[in-house]
Amino acid sequence: GSMVLKNFEKLSHVGGVVCPSDDEKLKNLFKYLNDQIQYRREKLLAVGVSSFASYMEAGYKDIPQISVLIDNLTMLRELYLMDNDILLNLTREGSSVGINFVVANAQTNGIGYKYLANFASRIALFCNEASEYNTLFGTCRLRPDEVPGRGMIEIDKTIFEYQTFLAFQGEKEINR
Secondary structure (H helix, E strand, O other): OOOHHHHHOOOOOOOOOOOOOOHHHHHHHHHHHHHHHHHHHHHHHHHOOOOHHHHHHOOOOOOOOEEEEEEOHHHHHHHHOOOOOHHHHHHHHHHHHOEEEEEEOOOHHHOOHHHHOOOOOEEEEOOOOOHHHHHHHOOOOOOOOOOOOEEEEEEOOEEEEEEOOOOOOOOOOOOO
16 A cells, blocks of 8 residues: 555565556466465475475475565455455465465454464554454453554464564654
8 A cells, every 4th residue: 555565675585566556567476476386386295295394394495485465455355356366365375385475454354254264373563443353363351552562463372462663763754
């Protein structure tokens, strides 16, 4: 939405940034990720392992981990995935072959339960609506204090409260 991820486009470890107007680039990204899933499955099968973690544990280093960051999943789904939700399959199948997705969204109802089931780790900043925590973490009595930067994270099925901070001085975002 804000296209702030464009700021990272020139970094050496960033393959590219797809914006809302990049229809063809998004199609190519989805095709590439689908092809990678098939290729990686075959590589894992050829050496007799069932997951990317096992492949790396066995000493193989020829397949890099891929991380896909999505800012505003709701908008992506509304603009491009209404007829064919290819991303749902990618998030389901990708993690076992070393393709991970980091999804940011303003509200959990924009993500949906089908997607939430595909994400093992979940992080929430302070939510105005307490039910958002229950959607993300199941029945959860823990609520973060109403302190700027406070949130909750689930690690290995245990929920923790955490505190973030601004890493750089400055009143305005442009100064930070």
